[in-house]
Amino acid sequence: MLIVMEQKATPEDIEGVVTAIESRGYKARPIPGGERIAIGVLNNEGPVDASFFSGLSGVKEVIPVTRPYKQVSREFQPENTVVRIDNVTVGQGNLTMIAGPCAIESEDQAMTIARHVQRAGAHIFRGGAYKPRTSPYSFQGLGEEGLKILSRVRESTEMPVVTEAMDDDTFELVEEYADLIQIGARNMQNFSLLRRAGRSRKPILLKRGIAATIDEWLMAAEYILEGGNSQIILCERGVRTFVHHSRNTLDLSAVPYVQNESHLPIIVDPSHAAGRRDQVMPLSRAAVAVGAHGLMIEVHHNPDTALSDGAQSLYPEQYEALYLQVQSILDTFQI
Ligand code: PEP
Ligand code: MN
16 A cells, blocks of 8 residues: 655654554555655555545545555556666666676676677676576686676776676675676575565666566565665566577567566566577567667677577677667667
8 A cells, every 4th residue: 555645744744654554563665756755555464444544644645556566566656766877777768788798707708898898889797707507517607706807897997787696695795896786587586585685785687587477576576675675677588488499488578568567677688588699689679669678688709619608699799780770779769
């Protein structure tokens, strides 16, 4: 339930409503808005009786929140959330480009790719230092050394960096180095990691689970918001289906659906959805046309020798062409 206050409501009125909510055993979450404040009622198991609050001083209206992912829902917050990563914004009517290799392999590799993608319009550099791999024998990432390389890339290019936090043990270390912290598809329902992300002051990039419904995905985001961190970007990266022509199936209908259901920004990762280079450009065009707030693309200057996901990594020239194509779609359709 959401209690919307009158514009002229006083701090005492707000305090009175908070006390009334808490005295019934619920949690009050004030949400400052542009014009007036609203107060969310949380922790209720069943429906809350609106008449408890509708007569209180300064209350304009009481709106029931019907979605299970309360704080993530548009009912709770009608205005779009804009996520800020240093001087880069996501969800403010712009298209945010994130690009870089799957994994940080060396300083030379990371710097070379960062320079290429920056020249071709990237706003944020990506690269895994801790890699969730299907096989324990595959390259697992450089760990802290990878994080250090990422911070040198940031220093040298002034691009913010995103990298994955795979578990509670290394979250703090990742938090120290990253500007945006990724929670990967395999960890979308790692609830202790989600709670840890909720306590973080850094923005979170939450990827959709490999077999997650949109409800499950939005509930995962709810854990982070519930923990106190509202800076969340959702990332559609394809789900597992029966097909063999791509690694996963990119669910582009998730974009308008999520934008209707939630105020959180949503970007698309066509690289992990496709698993193969030739599909990345067409899927990127489609993602932009469908209204995604950004793209995350894997790029490698020498994909044949990449230690992970080489087959889906674009050559720098391909990334540059992709950037130009999506810009022309934005201009043509005024998206
Ligand atoms: C990645 O971004 O490198 C990654 C492992 O993605 P996902 O969690 O979507 O598989
Ligand atoms: Mn990858």
